[in-house]
Amino acid sequence: MLIDAFVELLNLWVLVAALAGIVSGIIIGAIPGLGPTMAIALLIPVTFSMEPIPAIVLLLGVYQGAIFGGSISAVLLNVPGTPSSAATAIDGFAMARRGEGGRALRLALYASVFGNIFSCLVLMALAEPLARFALDFGPAEMAMLMLFALLVIVLFGGGSKLDALIMVLVGACAGVVGLDPISGTPRYTFDSFAFENGFQLIPVLIGLFAMSEVLLQAFDSEPLVGDAEVPPLKSSVVRFAELWQMRVTLLLSSTIGTFVGILPGIGSTVPAFMSYNLARSRATDADQFGKGAPEGVAAPEAANNAVTGGALVPTLALGIPGDAVTAVILGAFMLHGLAPGPFLFRDHGLEVYAIFEALLLSSIPTVILGLLFFRIAIHVTRIQPRHLLPAIAILAIFGAFSVNNILFDVWVMLGAGVLGFLFRRSNFPLPPLLIGLILGAPFEQSLRQALLTSGGGYDIFVESPITIGLVALIFLSLAISLTLDLRKARA
Amino acid sequence: MKFTRRSSLALLVGMAIMPVSAMAQQDYPNRPIKIVVPYGAGGTTDISARQMATMAEKILGQPIVVENQPGASGTNAMRTVAAADADGYTLIATTSSPSFVTPALRDVGYDTLSDFIPILNYSGPFHGVVVPADSPYNSLDTLIEGAKSSTVTYGTAGAMGGAHLAFASVAKETGAKLQHVPFDGAAKATAAVLGGHVNAALVPAYRDLVKDGQLRLLGVLDGTKDPDFPDAPTLKEAGLAAEFPSIVGILAPAGTDPTIIAMLESAFTEVASSDDFKTFMTELSQPVRIMSGEELAKTIEENLNAYREIAKDLGN
Numbered sequence: 001m002l003i004d005a006f007v008e009l010l011n012l013w014v015l016v017a018a019l020a021g022i023v024s025g026i027i028i029g030a031i032p033g034l035g036p037t038m039a040i041a042l043l044i045p046v047t048f049s050m051e052p053i054p055a056i057v058l059l060l061g062v063y064q065g066a067i068f069g070g071s072i073s074a075v076l077l078n079v080p081g082t083p084s085s086a087a088t089a090i091d092g093f094a095m096a097r098r099g100e101g102g103r104a105l106r107l108a109l110y111a112s113v114f115g116n117i118f119s120c121l122v123l124m125a126l127a128e129p130l131a132r133f134a135l136d137f138g139p140a141e142m143a144m145l146m147l148f149a150l151l152v153i154v155l156f157g158g159g160s161k162l163d164a165l166i167m168v169l170v171g172a173c174a175g176v177v178g179l180d181p182i183s184g185t186p187r188y189t190f191d192s193f194a195f196e197n198g199f200q201l202i203p204v205l206i207g208l209f210a211m212s213e214v215l216l217q218a219f220d221s222e223p224l225v226g227d228a229e230v231p232p233l234k235s236s237v238v239r240f241a242e243l244w245q246m247r248v249t250l251l252l253s254s255t256i257g258t259f260v261g262i263l264p265g266i267g268s269t270v271p272a273f274m275s276y277n278l279a280r281s282r283a284t285d286a287d288q289f290g291k292g293a294p295e296g297v298a299a300p301e302a303a304n305n306a307v308t309g310g311a312l313v314p315t316l317a318l319g320i321p322g323d324a325v326t327a328v329i330l331g332a333f334m335l336h337g338l339a340p341g342p343f344l345f346r347d348h349g350l351e352v353y354a355i356f357e358a359l360l361l362s363s364i365p366t367v368i369l370g371l372l373f374f375r376i377a378i379h380v381t382r383i384q385p386r387h388l389l390p391a392i393a394i395l396a397i398f399g400a401f402s403v404n405n406i407l408f409d410v411w412v413m414l415g416a417g418v419l420g421f422l423f424r425r426s427n428f429p430l431p432p433l434l435i436g437l438i439l440g441a442p443f444e445q446s447l448r449q450a451l452l453t454s455g456g457g458y459d460i461f462v463e464s465p466i467t468i469g470l471v472a473l474i475f476l477s478l479a480i481s482l483t484l485d486l487r488k489a490r491a
Numbered sequence: 492m493k494f495t496r497r498s499s500l501a502l503l504v505g506m507a508i509m510p511v512s513a514m515a516q517q518d519y520p521n522r523p524i525k526i527v528v529p530y531g532a533g534g535t536t537d538i539s540a541r542q543m544a545t546m547a548e549k550i551l552g553q554p555i556v557v558e559n560q561p562g563a564s565g566t567n568a569m570r571t572v573a574a575a576d577a578d579g580y581t582l583i584a585t586t587s588s589p590s591f592v593t594p595a596l597r598d599v600g601y602d603t604l605s606d607f608i609p610i611l612n613y614s615g616p617f618h619g620v621v622v623p624a625d626s627p628y629n630s631l632d633t634l635i636e637g638a639k640s641s642t643v644t645y646g647t648a649g650a651m652g653g654a655h656l657a658f659a660s661v662a663k664e665t666g667a668k669l670q671h672v673p674f675d676g677a678a679k680a681t682a683a684v685l686g687g688h689v690n691a692a693l694v695p696a697y698r699d700l701v702k703d704g705q706l707r708l709l710g711v712l713d714g715t716k717d718p719d720f721p722d723a724p725t726l727k728e729a730g731l732a733a734e735f736p737s738i739v740g741i742l743a744p745a746g747t748d749p750t751i752i753a754m755l756e757s758a759f760t761e762v763a764s765s766d767d768f769k770t771f772m773t774e775l776s777q778p779v780r781i782m783s784g785e786e787l788a789k790t791i792e793e794n795l796n797a798y799r800e801i802a803k804d805l806g807n
Binding site: 197200 | 560567570596650670678688
């Protein structure tokens with residue numbers, strides 16, 4: 001299987017897709033303010049006509065490239081492209097001001113690759129067994145799992161819990177529009193045929209993450225990056241011995257990234273800061289952290305790259321995405337006929353393993369291109385996003401239309417863009433909205449399916465070992481969250 | 492006559508339009524033909540339509556492009572094609588649900604009988620009544636009898652689909668307590684029956700799972716038996732007055748010239764009856780079931796009426 005899958009990758013198009021993805025990812029990620037989620041959302045429509053393997057390889061390449069690109073602007077300009085590289089910026093920018101920007105970027109690159117390889121191996125080990133286990137996930141189990149996922153993003157997603165709760169509910173309510181999943185009757189469609197299909201994920205995604213960015217920047221008079229001087233880059237090397245000294249930090253951070261990634265809904269910001277704090281508490285020279293400690297760059301980078309592999313585990317095995325990016329990738333999988341769940345590995349094992357291997361192997365071109373690019377990328381960081389906004393807007397419209405070839409989706413995209421703009425302007429987080437939209441409708445369906453099979457009895461939600469375990473997890477996470485809040489209030 | 496810019500432009504436009512309208516039937520097809528598929532790329536309907544298109548291109552001498560317009564269980568695409576020019580350049584490869592199931596339930600913005608001319612039927616997956624291998628039910632009879640004493644749950648690919656309606660009428664007729672549990676697609680309904688979360692499922696693509704011994708096939712919802720499983724009766728053979736015939740056919744907008752329809756019917760029939768196409772479909776685990784345009788029209792009409800009756804009973 002592994003060898004057959006590898007043979008699938010020996011294809012010019014797969015290589016071209018990987019390289020194109022990584023390069024465009026690094027460029028988009030390096031531009032301050034443009035992040036991986038937007039890059040992937042914009043590029044999904046480009047992959048419509050491609051075969052599944054190169055299509056997904058392209059998108060994962062974009063993702064990996066964009067994460068690294070994001071650390072370029074974080075380190076050199078102190079402008080994190082994504083919230084998850086905010087932790088990298090703390091020590092990375094401090095190093096850059098000392099003239100060690102090149103070293104910081106190399107460290108970030110190697111740490112990212114380490115995190116990626118680690119989580120990819122975990123993914124390969126866990127996804128298929130979990131997918132087999134997925135047959136045991138009936139409606140009741142799925143309902144409890146999704147409730148847990150929604151709860152986790154509200155409680156531990158970082159930021160205000162109330163904000164996250166409101167966003168999850170907005171997303172879930174948007175998911176109600178369309179045909180009722182149980183009775184098949186139209187809901188909130190205003191007698192319009194177009195609404196019967198509900199709001200499609202991809203137009204909403206493009207609107208929320210790409211169009212809202214265009215509006216946000218267009219209405220923002222303050223440029224994100226001034227003409228601040230980029231610190232000079234001295235040529236430098238990172239020796240293997242240095243990385244070897246960091247092995248424990250790298251391993252711990254990757255583990256945190258992968259396993260927090262597996263928990264649905266948290267995303268990569270929380271594990272990045274968790275491993276930064278862990279690295280600081282373990283360090284002998286803890287006072288160096290914040291002033292340019294190399295481990296302060298490596299730890300969060302390893303963690304935020306490891307999240308992808310972890311987040312893909314529940315995405316592929318159960319169809320429950322771990323964060324905004326995997327939600328986008330899930331959309332891409334479905335679009336290419338690779339439906340997650342118990343049959344994914346049976347019906348499309350070859351494609352899935354080829355994609356895993358591509359994710360693993362793409363570390364090689366990421367390192368090469370990353371090393372080649374960061375001198376060029378310094379210039380990219382000076383690109384003012386406003387010069388790209390027209391292109392992004394056009395790509396967004398084109399992309400939304402091309403999903404179903406109907407104009408309605410373009411209006412949905414524009415509506416989501418305006419809504420996303422207003423929410424971001426008022427500092428509401430968007431990822432919970434997306435997860436609410438993705439999980440809201442299936443949660444409703446599973447809940448009602450479970451009640452149909454049990455004849456209306458609620459005991460079905462505490463009948464099987466899986467549901468009991470999930471209910472226990474739900475109470476445990478509520479308790480943890482409450483304890484943390486109490487401790488914070490006392491301190 | 493003085494040639495102004497405007498009049499010469501009008502003349503040019505006139506010249507450009509005239510041959511198209513006058514010679515439409517004679518040199519058909521003289522540009523690419525579009526087949527709309529009401530489902531996403533990569534599904535069985537899409538793959539089989541693409542194969543059909545590739546093979547028919549050689550006969551018709553023009554490229555045939557397949558365009559996917561998924562959503563709203565196929566009714567979006569049907570509405571688009573119903574409104575398209577009836578010139579033989581826009582066709583639809585459609586299935587049971589948007590042709591006679593959904594239109595029987597609610598206003599979908601088109602009438603399959605008056606807005607379309609069926610060209611031919613070329614496939615249609617068999618839908619089976621399957622139960623887990625360790626289920627106490629080993630025939631349709633025992634399933635129905637069992638459902639008279641305690642509720643039997645069954646999963647289908649979605650609410651108000653053909654399979655659901657067929658079993659709803661069985662339940663009504665026999666008084667059996669059959670509880671429908673709709674899933675989001677046939678794959679999820681199959682997973683639910685494999686995991687024992689529902690007692691039975693009405694799904695296509697059961698062949699490998701039944702041969703593998705994971706599921707037991709009690710019967711098929713179609714009007715004819717699945718040739719792979721001659722022991723599984725149709726609902727009618729088991730004494731139940733319901734069926735859900737599955738079609739995959741090509742329709743053209745109503746008003747298309749009969750000579751064009753005849754030309755397309757002969758081209759597509761030639762493809763559908765070829766050995767190459769059959770081999771391709773077998774690999775896809777799909778049967779080849781050829782019906783002429785006339786027969787398909789009759790099937791659609793009969794079922795549309797039958798489903799309207801069932802829907803009325805269900806209180807829709």
